[in-house]
Amino acid sequence: MADQPLPSWNEGPARSAILDFVARVTVEGGPDYVPPSERIATFDNDGTLWCEQPLQSQFFFAFDRLEELARKDPTLRERQPYKAFLERDIAAIHSLGKQAAFEVAFATHSGMTADEFATIARNWLMTARHPKLGVPFTQCVYRPQIELLSYLRANGFKIFIVSGGGIELIRAFAEDNYGVPPEQVIGSSVRLRFEGSGGRADLVRLSELNSFDDREVKPANIALHIGRRPILAFGNSDGDLAMLRYTLAGNGQRLALLLHHDDEEREFAYDREFRLSPLVEALDKAAEYGITVVGMKRSWKTVFPDGPPPS
């Protein structure tokens, strides 16, 4: 089995849908052939390529930085929304709503240059550990998805990450962990200001949001960054629904996949109640829209990289 594609995927409808789709679009001269330049695949990150529970990694990253800021300005400990972050009050963070919570997280790193931020992000990822799984965040990626990315690349696909998370944080690990270079990462971003005085030529991060890359903004950012409609997209929440629908609405063969976290034993089970990134409409209308639901429990033999090797 080890030389079969997608060894960590159980046989079943999800794996078959992927293998059938890739076979169809890569047969030269076949009716569904898609040239390599148009084999664009877009993946959400949090909850699709790695674990997003109990919070997206973005927040754990912000916690550490906020501690530093609070040492300089202790009044932050009494002011919301900072108080919730400093006390790791997950319920309070959830209650902020996704965009507001992310804006706080983004704002924690304003005033520094883009290069300084990238260094901080890389250093944090090397040392920080997931609070529940007890491993580095980079070990919280899903093994079946790493296999899927490799399989698609081997079949001429170009992979883009399209995430609501901060674009630079994802870029700090996407190349090493997913094989996706920075220029193929799309995410939420703050505005940058060029500063070119006195021999410097740097970009400074402002606290102003440039783009919150979620829901209807995802297809718009795909058009801005990629300029082509994907033929395959993979998400896990209502935040990905517009991207999945945009993908399916193009001509020719299309595949849209939706990961359903229904595996409390090996990972987490959640959908409607996860306020930071709920899965409601995409699940209810998956059949109507032609979206393939991938139940983690039945579809994946192994979830994490250090799980038992596929038999």
Added chain:
Amino acid sequence: MADQPLPSWNEGPARSAILDFVARVTVEGGPDYVPPSERIATFDNDGTLWCEQPLQSQFFFAFDRLEELARKDPTLRERQPYKAFLERDIAAIHSLGKQAAFEVAFATHSGMTADEFATIARNWLMTARHPKLGVPFTQCVYRPQIELLSYLRANGFKIFIVSGGGIELIRAFAEDNYGVPPEQVIGSSVRLRFEGSGGRADLVRLSELNSFDDREVKPANIALHIGRRPILAFGNSDGDLAMLRYTLAGNGQRLALLLHHDDEEREFAYDREFRLSPLVEALDKAAEYGITVVGMKRSWKTVFPDGPPPS
């Protein structure tokens, strides 16, 4: 000579600077080695890769569309800035200033979907001819630059276009003419709105500007789209100066090039007086910043693809 790199470039300081730079960054184990993933090169488009006189192609594209709009709404013929466009009044268009003039050009295609616009742009490029050179716009690319793009790619560089022009118009020809796929084109853009009702899932172009990709915005968009600082950049106006300086300010070997249009006989001679995209500060401070000026007249054996073959 034909199997030498850059056959349409004359021997001299510009060609030597390019060959020396590429040699240094590609010698594995050498002190200046740069891994392929970081060999990012950014090129301006109008006036750097193809002709921008008497106006950038964007405007000729807008003229044809405005004629259609004026047939439906004849009052446009009496209202500025449309009047200037409809009368091809180049002096009046220049007097608008670059961003204002471009905003008119961008606004001519609002309300249609991104896919419809891409089709219109491709069709226009297949039929439109340069008013002075009398050839299709796609024949107004510079042969020495096409050679340079190929040479850089052969040496492991990834090429991005970073243009003040409309991103979709460039994408409509960049792959066929430059070998640069849409996802490696950065340009000015309008906002897009996702429309997903009634089985549709499309992006509609709004008349609101998303980004005018000029001057200090170019480095910010490079960070947004690429996430890495280029090691080589090529421009031709003050609109490129921030990009050139941003490129030079990184660590290690860097090369910034500035095309100077000083060749009235074979192309055009202009710099300070071209109001839509003047070249003043970048020329005056090139030596101070370490920018290599490429005089077209002396540096290029041939300018256009149908010029005499390199001897």
